[in-house]
Amino acid sequence: xxxxxxxxxxxxxxxxxxxxxxxxxxxxxxxxxxxxxxxxxxxxxxxxxxxxxxxxxxxxxxxxxxxxxxxxxxxxxxxxxxxxxxxxxxxxxxxxxxxxxxxxxxxxxxxxxxxxxxxxxxxxxxxxxxxxxxxxxxxxxxxxxxxxxxxxxxxxxxxxxxxxxxxxxxxxxxxxxxxxxxxxxxxxxxxxxxxxxxxxxxxxxxxxxxxxxxxxxxxxxxxxxx
DNA sequence: AGTAGGATAATCT
DNA sequence: GATTATCCTACTG
Numbered sequence: 001x002x003x004x005x006x007x008x009x010x011x012x013x014x015x016x017x018x019x020x021x022x023x024x025x026x027x028x029x030x031x032x033x034x035x036x037x038x039x040x041x042x043x044x045x046x047x048x049x050x051x052x053x054x055x056x057x058x059x060x061x062x063x064x065x066x067x068x069x070x071x072x073x074x075x076x077x078x079x080x081x082x083x084x085x086x087x088x089x090x091x092x093x094x095x096x097x098x099x100x101x102x103x104x105x106x107x108x109x110x111x112x113x114x115x116x117x118x119x120x121x122x123x124x125x126x127x128x129x130x131x132x133x134x135x136x137x138x139x140x141x142x143x144x145x146x147x148x149x150x151x152x153x154x155x156x157x158x159x160x161x162x163x164x165x166x167x168x169x170x171x172x173x174x175x176x177x178x179x180x181x182x183x184x185x186x187x188x189x190x191x192x193x194x195x196x197x198x199x200x201x202x203x204x205x206x207x208x209x210x211x212x213x214x215x216x217x218x219x220x221x222x223x224x225x226x
Numbered sequence: 227a228g229t230a231g232g233a234t235a236a237t238c239t
Numbered sequence: 240g241a242t243t244a245t246c247c248t249a250c251t252g
Contacts, residue, residue, distance in 0.1 A: 063244070073244075075237095083236070100245045101234030107244090120244060141247065154245050198244055 018180030022172065025179075026091030030110040030117035033091075034064040035191055035210045037108070037119055039184040041127065044160045045176045055129035055160050057150050058184070059121060061211040061218045063196045065107065067116030073196065073203020076116035086168045087116040094177065096157075096167040103154030106162045108171065108179070122197070122209075124150045125217040126159060133159035152219045186212070200224035 018041060042057045065074040075084040086095040087109055095107040095118050107118035126133045126149045137144045137158050150156040171178050192213045195204055204224045211218045
């Protein structure tokens with residue numbers, strides 16, 4: 001086992017004792033859910049691994065995306081399409097899309113059914129399954145440091161093994177993908193807020209990006225160029 | 227440390 | 240035909 005950066009909860013397997021987040025957590029407004037997802041842990045079990053290998057990622061950076069008419073910059077801003085239709089579903093579904101033709105990005109849908117909103121999972125710290133995560137990431141990157149395993153939305157998906165087939169899956173009991181509260185406290189003054197990365201136009205001015213201050217696994221913030 | 231360029235595909239003008 | 244919720248390599252200072 002290789003050395004890993006400090007894991008706030010103490011031991012690396014603490015996610016196993018966590019409490020799975022249920023429908024009530026995700027059915028709230030996206031701007032409440034997004035910051036609450038910081039320091040929660042995304043757990044993905046690999047269906048290809050007979051041993052039930054797991055990658056767990058403590059979330060350190062997310063972005064909120066609203067719905068029809070109320071958020072320029074959201075995929076659901078205009079109308080319901082085949083790509084964004086999952087965003088209109090109930091909270092707790094996964095919305096997976098392809099970014100720049102190359103990478104996968106994963107959102108967790110929030111709010112009531114028919115209300116389009118979702119939280120983009122942008123970065124985190126791999127707290128379990130680092131070897132498997134590095135194996136997956138090595139398919140596109142020559143060598144990946146511990147810090148960069150899930151630093152960025154495309155990287156997070158690659159490390160977690162999330163792709164198109166997970167679109168519209170849910171995160172509740174019975175799903176291979178879940179979000180867990182492992183008891184990590186997040187004091188309000190640890191939460192940083194900024195504009196979203198790479199969002200141009202009026203939507204680029206909304207303070208919808210939430211991250212853990214001074215956490216090395218947060219991705220560099222790149223505001224959209226004018 | 228910072229930036230340029232390229233790969234690549236769904237979506238929309 | 241342009242744009243995009245990106246990542247990686249390779250180059251400059």
